[in-house]
Amino acid sequence: MSETRPVPRRESPWGLPEGHREPQAHCCNDRVEDVVQGRDK
Template identity: 70%
Template structure:
């Protein structure tokens, strides 16, 4: 799952020339879920679940991220694309 990352203006402006567009890391949403968990009640109870999913995501290969739903984010869980057989 790839989504755009907003570009920030620098005090020096944007330099000339072609620039690659920044892309969000594939586990950014899992990291954000961990951050939300830190502020929901007792962190000792709310953080372990999201941190396990974040750790699994970071250790997985691209395309093999965990598909379990997020704990606190209101986003659809990532879906795996099945390989097309012809």
């Protein structure tokens, strides 16, 4: 049932929908964050 909600699934691990980028970086996606930020800007 929780799979039908893709939005809450993202906020679950970070707990912060607005700052999901910060917690994601310190998690284990340091490389991914760097690439995402570079492309985003």
